[in-house]
Amino acid sequence: MAHEETLRVLIAGGGTGGHVIPALAIGRELRDRHGAEVRFVGTARGIETKLVPEAGFALELVRSGQLKNVSLMTRLRTMADLPLGVLHCVRLVRAFKPQVVVGVGGYASGPGMIAAVLLRVPTLAYEPNAVPGLTNRLVGKRVSAAAVNFAQTTRYFHNAEVTGVPVRPEIFALPPRPVGAAPRLLITAGSNGALIFNEVMPQIVAQLLDEVPGLTIVHQAGARRLEETRAAFAASGADAARWSVEAFLTDMPAQYAAADLVLARAGSTIAELCAAGKPSVLVPLPTAADDHQRKNAEVLAEAGATVMLLQKDVTPESLRNALVGLLKDGPRRAVMAERARSMAKPGALEKIAGMVLRLAGD
Numbered sequence: 429m430a431h432e433e434t435l436r437v438l439i440a441g442g443g444t445g446g447h448v449i450p451a452l453a454i455g456r457e458l459r460d461r462h463g464a465e466v467r468f469v470g471t472a473r474g475i476e477t478k479l480v481p482e483a484g485f486a487l488e489l490v491r492s493g494q495l496k497n498v499s500l501m502t503r504l505r506t507m508a509d510l511p512l513g514v515l516h517c518v519r520l521v522r523a524f525k526p527q528v529v530v531g532v533g534g535y536a537s538g539p540g541m542i543a544a545v546l547l548r549v550p551t552l553a554y555e556p557n558a559v560p561g562l563t564n565r566l567v568g569k570r571v572s573a574a575a576v577n578f579a580q581t582t583r584y585f586h587n588a589e590v591t592g593v594p595v596r597p598e599i600f601a602l603p604p605r606p607v608g609a610a611p612r613l614l615i616t617a618g619s620n621g622a623l624i625f626n627e628v629m630p631q632i633v634a635q636l637l638d639e640v641p642g643l644t645i646v647h648q649a650g651a652r653r654l655e656e657t658r659a660a661f662a663a664s665g666a667d668a669a670r671w672s673v674e675a676f677l678t679d680m681p682a683q684y685a686a687a688d689l690v691l692a693r694a695g696s697t698i699a700e701l702c703a704a705g706k707p708s709v710l711v712p713l714p715t716a717a718d719d720h721q722r723k724n725a726e727v728l729a730e731a732g733a734t735v736m737l738l739q740k741d742v743t744p745e746s747l748r749n750a751l752v753g754l755l756k757d758g759p760r761r762a763v764m765a766e767r768a769r770s771m772a773k774p775g776a777l778e779k780i781a782g783m784v785l786r787l788a789g790d
């Protein structure tokens with residue numbers, strides 16, 4: 429890269445928070461610390477349509493869909509859209525002339541990375557899961573470099589480095605819970621909420637509030653199921669002053685800071701649980717491609733940093749037992765918190781940005 433030339437980076441991918449939130453962290457780091465011009469490629473159906481413009485970045489929308497865990501019709505449509513998406517991305521790359529294309533996973537990542545590989549633009553793949561998604565498995569050996577979260581993931585890629593997942597810096601530096609504070613349970617399930625939590629929690633909320641004195645609960649239900657979940661909580665008869673049901677939490681660092689226990693899925697949220705040093709109960713999404721959420725959760729469970737409960741084993745009783753057991757056992761929570769914290773990987777963002785800068789320099 430010529431000395432006076434501005435660094436231009438195209439970030440492709442999106443869909444859910446697990447792709448868009450780290451993508452934005454990478455974009456901000458490159459823009460704010462390294463003066464880069466950063467543009468995004470996403471799809472109209474992803475959360476990027478809201479979050480990327482809010483963060484002040486340009487977003488181009490391409491057509492791209494899902495290939496795994498969808499109906500044959502959807503798969504055929506995705507296959508038909510792929511050449512169009514790749515062509516669109518080829519035009520974008522030719523016009524913007526990025527020195528590096530970063531693929532963060534999710535729908536638009538496929539066409540964006542394929543276009544970059546075809547045009548021989550250096551590529552960086554970002555893979556937060558123990559087992560890569562379809563796009564990253566397809567392009568993994570063709571990328572210039574890859575940033576991954578788990579050592580066992582490096583084998584799917586050319587030139588992979590274990591950087592960790594970029595986690596908002598404030599999550600590493602949360603204030604401790606005040607001594608004697610009333611216990612708080614946070615339920616979060618990626619960007620869309622989890623049907624299983626929305627169905628089971630209303631059945632046990634009243635009992636939890638009875639059994640754990642002073643307990644308060646924040647339940648993130650996802651936008652689609654907000655009203656019905658709120659109604660089910662209300663119908664449970666649980667004291668409405670002690671629970672709230674939200675679509676999407678915009679202040680996760682504050683939410684983690686206020687929580688004593690987190691019930692969650694096992695996407696990149698687990699990197700945040702480690703950074704925050706929070707004990708958790710994880711219920712991996714069973715339909716995640718190649719069961720990658722279970723593999724993510726197992727890494728934490730084996731280290732004693734979480735209690736993993738498989739969705740097939742979730743009943744009102746099993747979930748209540750897991751939650752009450754931990755909410756009543758401060759010393760056990762403290763051990764889990766410490767184990768989680770010991771698995772945190774600070775500096776992921778700087779490392780990933782460093783990889784982009786090196787690729788741009790090559």
Ligand SMILES: CC(=O)N[C@H]1[C@@H](OP(=O)(O)OP(=O)(O)OC[C@H]2O[C@@H](n3ccc(=O)[nH]c3=O)[C@H](O)[C@@H]2O)O[C@H](CO)[C@@H](O)[C@@H]1O
Nearest residue numbers: 444445446447449556618619648676677680695696697716
């Ligand atoms: C349904 C699905 O396909 N999930 C995938 C998606 O996870 P998904 O995006 O659903 O969830 P993740 O746990 O990866 O990330 C959620 C992100 O959104 C933030 N957040 C979440 C809830 C909320 O109310 N507010 C908020 O800000 C979290 O702090 C976190 O940064 O990408 C992950 C990373 O590739 C995969 O492991 C998951 O399998």
